[in-house]
Amino acid sequence: MKKRIALLLCFALLLPCLFLFASCGGDGAEETTAATTENDGPYTVTFVAGDRETTVTVERGETPVFPEELLSWETAEHFYKILGWDKEIVPAQGDVTYTATVGEYGLTLYEVLFVLPIGIVKVPTHEGEIPTPPKGYETDDTQEYKIGAFKEWDKELTAPTAENTENGSKKMSYTPVYNYSPRYVAALLSAKDGAKGILTMTYDDGILATATWVNAQNKKYGTKGSCMMVPNWAGTKPNFANKVNEWNAIFADGTLEPQNHSMTHERILPGEDADWEKTQWEQHKYNCIRENYDIELVQSKAVIEEAFPGHDVICFAPSNNTLSKRSFRTDGNGNLMKYANGEYVLVNDGGATKVAEATYYAIRKGNRGVQSLDPTLDGNAGGWYNLRIRAFKDFSGDEKLTQGKSWIDETVRDGNWLIVMCHGISGNGASGSGDITTAAAESFFAYASPKIQSGELWAATFSEATKYIRERQNTTVSARFENDAVLVDMIINRTTADGKTLDEAIFHDPLTVEVRVPDNWKNVQYSDGAKTLTAAVYKHDGASFAMVNLTPGADGATVTTEVTRYVAN
Numbered sequence: 001m002k003k004r005i006a007l008l009l010c011f012a013l014l015l016p017c018l019f020l021f022a023s024c025g026g027d028g029a030e031e032t033t034a035a036t037t038e039n040d041g042p043y044t045v046t047f048v049a050g051d052r053e054t055t056v057t058v059e060r061g062e063t064p065v066f067p068e069e070l071l072s073w074e075t076a077e078h079f080y081k082i083l084g085w086d087k088e089i090v091p092a093q094g095d096v097t098y099t100a101t102v103g104e105y106g107l108t109l110y111e112v113l114f115v116l117p118i119g120i121v122k123v124p125t126h127e128g129e130i131p132t133p134p135k136g137y138e139t140d141d142t143q144e145y146k147i148g149a150f151k152e153w154d155k156e157l158t159a160p161t162a163e164n165t166e167n168g169s170k171k172m173s174y175t176p177v178y179n180y181s182p183r184y185v186a187a188l189l190s191a192k193d194g195a196k197g198i199l200t201m202t203y204d205d206g207i208l209a210t211a212t213w214v215n216a217q218n219k220k221y222g223t224k225g226s227c228m229m230v231p232n233w234a235g236t237k238p239n240f241a242n243k244v245n246e247w248n249a250i251f252a253d254g255t256l257e258p259q260n261h262s263m264t265h266e267r268i269l270p271g272e273d274a275d276w277e278k279t280q281w282e283q284h285k286y287n288c289i290r291e292n293y294d295i296e297l298v299q300s301k302a303v304i305e306e307a308f309p310g311h312d313v314i315c316f317a318p319s320n321n322t323l324s325k326r327s328f329r330t331d332g333n334g335n336l337m338k339y340a341n342g343e344y345v346l347v348n349d350g351g352a353t354k355v356a357e358a359t360y361y362a363i364r365k366g367n368r369g370v371q372s373l374d375p376t377l378d379g380n381a382g383g384w385y386n387l388r389i390r391a392f393k394d395f396s397g398d399e400k401l402t403q404g405k406s407w408i409d410e411t412v413r414d415g416n417w418l419i420v421m422c423h424g425i426s427g428n429g430a431s432g433s434g435d436i437t438t439a440a441a442e443s444f445f446a447y448a449s450p451k452i453q454s455g456e457l458w459a460a461t462f463s464e465a466t467k468y469i470r471e472r473q474n475t476t477v478s479a480r481f482e483n484d485a486v487l488v489d490m491i492i493n494r495t496t497a498d499g500k501t502l503d504e505a506i507f508h509d510p511l512t513v514e515v516r517v518p519d520n521w522k523n524v525q526y527s528d529g530a531k532t533l534t535a536a537v538y539k540h541d542g543a544s545f546a547m548v549n550l551t552p553g554a555d556g557a558t559v560t561t562e563v564t565r566y567v568a569n
């Protein structure tokens with residue numbers, strides 16, 4: 001450093017001579033050239049702080065940087081700190097001197113605590129020094145539903161001394177005060193209209209008498225359900241083929257819908273037993289060939305949709321709760337093929353399970369237990385292809401109703417999807433063809449009813465719940481505030497992570513979105529498609545919200561909805 005300064009000094013002494021020479025040289029152009037040459041740099045920048053002087057050398061146009069480690073220093077008596085410079089430090093155009101304002105403080109260190117939203121920050125501060133607030137105090141970004149802009153400290157920042165610190169503890173503390181404004185957020189709610197849980201009743205085997213009775217109960221109690229239909233049940237069991245009008249009359253009321261329970265209710269083997277091919281009846285083997293999967297799982301869906309127009313058959317419950325995982329191979333004549341050793345040829349092609357999972361959006365098998373509102377995209381228990389169920393038939397007598405009521409309580413309390421499997425409902429005791437008596441079933445509906453009316457429990461058919469949750473799982477929402485309106489942006493990705501398409505012709509039910517609104521709003525107004533709707537504002541966590549029901553649009557398209565203040569007449 002010293003050598004450099006010396007060199008610069010020589011150069012500086014030389015300057016007037018050069019300038020003199022240039023002045024004598026003649027016209028202005030030459031003078032300018034000479035002046036530019038002599039001022040090209042490098043330059044010396046001198047920083048003066050008290051009795052300390054520091055020089056740095058910079059090129060023309062380079063901004064000098066004062067060494068950070070020299071910003072403060074100590075002597076035997078004092079602590080010094082540079083508070084600022086006499087002028088703004090700018091890119092060098094010549095030699096320049098900056099003079100510092102230096103603060104002089106006592107050597108005693110005090111602990112100044114800044115109680116920030118992100119936590120307490122300790123700033124060691126010398127006696128007589130105004131404490132410097134740490135970074136991050138300007139905004140309170142820790143609140144979910146509001147953002148704070150710094151307004152002031154709870155008290156004026158004061159230099160600590162032995163007199164003004166807390167009880168001689170050498171400590172003082174400051175807390176920021178913020179001006180808050182709403183943080184505009186939107187969230188998809190787990191169930192429709194903000195319900196805590198969903199109740200889906202499923203009635204297996206397509207029993208018309210049960211459906212007729214249940215439909216009347218549904219109208220009375222607000223319950224809903226799905227009839228798992230069997231288009232061509234062999235023999236004397238229920239068969240809807242000659243009762244399509246009766247069924248359609250029931251479905252027209254809207255409390256029940258048809259879904260699929262396989263074409264014939266023939267047993268499809270699970271395909272998990274080691275000696276599967278040896279222990280089953282010959283007919284059961286024929287049930288587990290690919291041609292049969294097409295009839296039982298795919299063609300049956302088309303038959304039901306044709307018989308009951310206006311219903312999307314997207315949910316499936318395999319008969320006997322079983323779906324194969326392998327298939328028997330047949331020859332060109334439809335006969336089962338065998339190896340030379342007499343064993344049947346089995347193909348590891350995923351069997352009926354794979355066909356069912358490719359065809360349906362929700363499959364209910366026999367796994368008992370609590371079903372979450374967010375099924376995983378797989379065939380594990382609790383996943384979309386193996387939803388958990390509750391069944392009245394697992395219990396006897398009064399236990400059926402006790403259990404049923406506890407399922408409802410648990411669903412509302414914990415936020416679950418209660419899928420109840422039920423077969424016939426009989427009027428003369430729990431034995432025989434019925435899973436539960438009409439008396440117990442009505443008590444169950446009556447118990448659920450107030451929770452449905454209050455909005456805690458959403459009574460939904462199997463397909464309604466499936467559509468809502470599937471759409472929600474593939475949709476994102478966000479909110480912003482512009483021109484006195486909360487704008488909600490909704491985007492659906494119509495391809496699920498397991499490769500299914502959420503066809504807009506089927507998956508077009510509105511999703512319930514909770515939107516943060518200004519705290520002085522009482523009601524909101526918005527549009528969903530052609531409908532203009534209003535909703536009341538409510539509060540939680542010290543912030544105001546409204547629930548809006550918005551229909552997702554085309555794949556990947558952003559649907560923006562304007563939510564505005566609504567003043568009711």
Ligand SMILES: [Zn+2]
Binds near residue numbers: 204205261265319320
């Ligand atoms: Zn069945």
